[in-house]
Amino acid sequence: MNAELQLGAPKKSVMPSLDRVGSDHQHDAGQLSGDPESGHHDAAVDHHLQAAGSYKSQGSQLLVSRQTVHCVGQDAWWEVGFHFIAAVNNAFILGFPALIMAYLGWAMGSICLIGGGIISFYNNCLLGSLHETGGKRHIRYRDLAGHIYGKGMYRATWFVQYFNLSIANIGTIILAGEALKAIWGAFSDNTSVKLAGWIVIAGICFGLFAFVVPNLHALRFFSTCSLLLSLIYTCIAIAISFSDGLRSAPRDYSLKGTKADRTFNAIGALATIAFAYNTGILPEMQSTIRQPTTTNIYKALGMQFTVGTFPFLVLTFVGYWAYGNAANPYLLLSLGGPKSLVTIANAAAFLQAIVSLHIYATPMYEFMDTYFARKDQSDWSLHSMLVRFITRGTYITVSTFLGALLPFFGDFIALTGAMAAFPLESGIVHHMYLKVKGKGFSTWRLIWHWSIVVISAVLTIVTCVAAIHYIISDSTYYHAFADI
Secondary structure, eight states, X not given: OOOOOOXXXXXXXXXXXXXXXXXXXXXXXXXXXTOTTOXXXXXXXXXXXXXXXXXXXXXXXXXXXXXXXXXXXXXOHHHHHHHHHHHHTXXXXXXXXXXXXHHHHHHHHHHXXXXXXXXXXXXXXXXXXXXXXXXXXXXXXXXXHHHHHOHHHHHHHHHHHHHHHHHXXXXXHHHHHHHHHHHHHHHOOOOOSOHHHHHHHHHHHHHHHHHHOOSSGGGHHHHHHHHHHHXXXXXXXXXXHHHHHHHSOOOOOSOOSOHHHHHHHHHHHHHHHHHHHOOSOHHHHHTTBOSSHHHHHXXXXXXXXXXXXXXHHHHHHHHHHHHGGGOOSSGGGTOOSOHHHHHHHHHHHHHHHHHHHHHHHHHHHHHHHHHHSOTTSXXXXXXXXHHHHHHHHHHHHHHHHHHHHSOOHHHHHHHHXXXXXXXXXXXXXXXXXXXXXXXXXXXXHHHHHHHHHHHHHHHHHHHHHXXXXXXXXXXXXXXXXXXX
């Protein structure tokens, strides 16, 4: 397969001289991992690490880390910025007053929430600067990790990333089921359909959407729509919360529970903050951006951490001010405003969750499409559609079942933040940055990056313990398929 893909070409690519590119990759990986004599991988892993194509930009040729049937390098920076905002500003933000502020209080909650945003922006910029390491566009997180560390880290990153994206997607389906249940409850007293049933209905909708939107590039229009949907439920929640706060009695802002409970809650809140700002799929999202990739990803991140962050910060602070530690993890259930407005907010939250899940599921979809699809056929050929129907349908079905079985979406937020955001968006980022660009750094700069690596490792461990504690505790308190 010796075709080249021009930047902006309408569809797929396969690569020139896979053997040559794979050899280049192996040399780079071995050199970066401190093994200049070998840099070699076993056949199975090399199949995944070898390059899949080349892109021409401004007269130079840039290789791509591995074959893909999804689009690469075709989106403007603001379109990728919309993807970021759609992913981060999903309906999970409605839980931040209860899952962050109520667990940390006004002082620590405000400091950690704002400080976490600044640190996350810095970490994401570092990761974005590594996208073209070694003369290749590393279009997947595992490709970048494999290039720098070798096959072991390639596999470990792949597992951790997919595991945590799956947890996030389960939580999203649960949240969508909560929204549908709230909409039904606003108009009917019939409670025969429990939360598990609404989660199944939500899962069907997610599956249909996954089938008709083949890749992240095709999601551009829906990401734009999701911004409007996010703005709808955010503004409604802020307005009604503010109105409720003006009319209600003095609120309780104390930290609830025993000393052990407060400790676990505070640790879990840190994991939720990590989840709030990070996607865990920045290289995959950066893969769709046009050249120059580093400059453009900085612009997209700037959009996310300004335009995208401001609304959920206001929502978090106003929601906590209005309801104190009694705020519901799904804030719309705390609102006392007009039923029609609350219903609109729930509908917007449900629809936005569909777009958000598709973004988080894209790495899995891309892997399955590339593995099973025929590279010479379009997204709408019979074979490609059949592949999407079976693979994505199976993934959504399993996720929906697990969501209905354990409908504790707040716990899933904390676990995702603990196992994805801290290692993938902080610790590993700084260590990769040191491996690639650290030669010649001053002592103080080395201390700075290594301290972040150590702190991230510690936070990963303690927040994982807290999140698993939540899930075990709720699992013993609620029965399977609970109607929460």
